Amino acid sequence: MASTTASVPPSKPLYQYEESLRKNVAQITCVRPYSELEETEKLLFKAGTNDTQVLETHETIFYAQGGGQPCDIGHISALGQEGVRFEVQLVRSGANGRTLHFGHFTNSSDNSTISKGFAVGAMVEQTLDGARRDLHSRIHTAGHLVALAVLRLSETTAELKVVDDKAQHYPETSFVEFKGVIDSKFKDAIQDQANEFVRQALPVKLYWLKPEELKGSDVILAEGMPILSGLDGMVRIVDIVGAGAYPCGGTHTQDSSLVGQITVKGIKRQKGVSKVSYFVEGQR
Structure with a gap:
C-alpha cells in the first residue's frame, strides 16, 4: 500500500x-x-x-x-x-x-x-539508460571546461573581465553564461583552451565541504549558481584537477579526456551578459 x-x-x-x-x-x-x-x-x-x-x-x-x-x-x-x-x-x-x-x-x-x-x-x-547518462556527463563536464577556459584566458587578457553566472547542460542547448562582455573574437581561443584541458586528461575528483569552508577554499563560486548542500549539510565539490573546482551536484566523466572534442558554437551578448554556446563530439 x-x-x-x-x-x-x-x-x-x-x-x-x-x-x-x-x-x-x-x-x-x-x-x-x-x-x-x-x-x-x-x-x-x-x-x-x-x-x-x-x-x-x-x-x-x-x-x-x-x-x-x-x-x-x-x-x-x-x-x-x-x-x-x-x-x-x-x-x-x-x-x-x-x-x-x-x-x-x-x-x-x-x-x-x-x-x-x-x-x-x-x-x-x-x-x-547508460548511453544517455554518459552523454549528459560529457556535456556537463564540457560546460565546466568551457567556463574554466574563459577564466584561464581572463588571467592574461585585460579585455576579459568576467564573472561566472550560470549554465545549462542540455543536448543542443548547452551554454555557460558570464557577467561581462566576451567578444566573439575570443571564440577560437576559448575552444582551443577547453580542448587543451581535454587533451591533458585531467582527473575529475569529488569531495565535500561545509558551507562555511567554501570562502577559504579554491572553489569557484559562480554568482548565478545557488550553493546547495545535502541532507548532511555538506556541499559537493567537483574538481577538474589542474583546471578548477565548482560546487556541483551533476554527473561528470572520470577524466577530462572522456569528454571528447568540444566545439564552441558562438558567443552572444546582451545587457552585459555573455552566453557561450557549445557542444561535444558525437552529440548530434
Missing part, C-alpha cells in the same frame, strides 16, 4: 557518490498513482496522466533533473518476478530529500502496485 508523503524517508542520491553505477538494488519506500500527489509535486511532471505512477526508493542511481542537467531514464524491475517492470520517464527532487521516479508499468494494464510486486518494502533493481 502507498505511504503518506510525511512518512516517506529521504532518498540517498547514490549518483552523487558513485557516478559510475548503472545498476543498483534498492528498497521501495513509497509507490502511488500520480493522481494522489500533492499539487506542488504534480507540477514537477506536468505531462503526468492517470496512468502515471510514482516510485520512491531508499536510495537511487537515477539523476533527478536540475542544476542545468536533464534527468536519467531507464527502468526498475521487481526482484524475483520476471517481467515485472517500471519504465522511468522522468526523475525529479521532491520535498524533504525525496526522489520521485515518474513512469508507468509495462507488464499489465492493472494499476494495482501490489500485484506487480512493487509494494512498500519490496526489493527492486534500478537500471539506467
Whole structure:
C-alpha cells in the first residue's frame, strides 16, 4: 500500500557518490498513482496522466533533473518476478530529500502496485539508460571546461573581465553564461583552451565541504549558481584537477579526456551578459 508523503524517508542520491553505477538494488519506500500527489509535486511532471505512477526508493542511481542537467531514464524491475517492470520517464527532487521516479508499468494494464510486486518494502533493481547518462556527463563536464577556459584566458587578457553566472547542460542547448562582455573574437581561443584541458586528461575528483569552508577554499563560486548542500549539510565539490573546482551536484566523466572534442558554437551578448554556446563530439 502507498505511504503518506510525511512518512516517506529521504532518498540517498547514490549518483552523487558513485557516478559510475548503472545498476543498483534498492528498497521501495513509497509507490502511488500520480493522481494522489500533492499539487506542488504534480507540477514537477506536468505531462503526468492517470496512468502515471510514482516510485520512491531508499536510495537511487537515477539523476533527478536540475542544476542545468536533464534527468536519467531507464527502468526498475521487481526482484524475483520476471517481467515485472517500471519504465522511468522522468526523475525529479521532491520535498524533504525525496526522489520521485515518474513512469508507468509495462507488464499489465492493472494499476494495482501490489500485484506487480512493487509494494512498500519490496526489493527492486534500478537500471539506467547508460548511453544517455554518459552523454549528459560529457556535456556537463564540457560546460565546466568551457567556463574554466574563459577564466584561464581572463588571467592574461585585460579585455576579459568576467564573472561566472550560470549554465545549462542540455543536448543542443548547452551554454555557460558570464557577467561581462566576451567578444566573439575570443571564440577560437576559448575552444582551443577547453580542448587543451581535454587533451591533458585531467582527473575529475569529488569531495565535500561545509558551507562555511567554501570562502577559504579554491572553489569557484559562480554568482548565478545557488550553493546547495545535502541532507548532511555538506556541499559537493567537483574538481577538474589542474583546471578548477565548482560546487556541483551533476554527473561528470572520470577524466577530462572522456569528454571528447568540444566545439564552441558562438558567443552572444546582451545587457552585459555573455552566453557561450557549445557542444561535444558525437552529440548530434
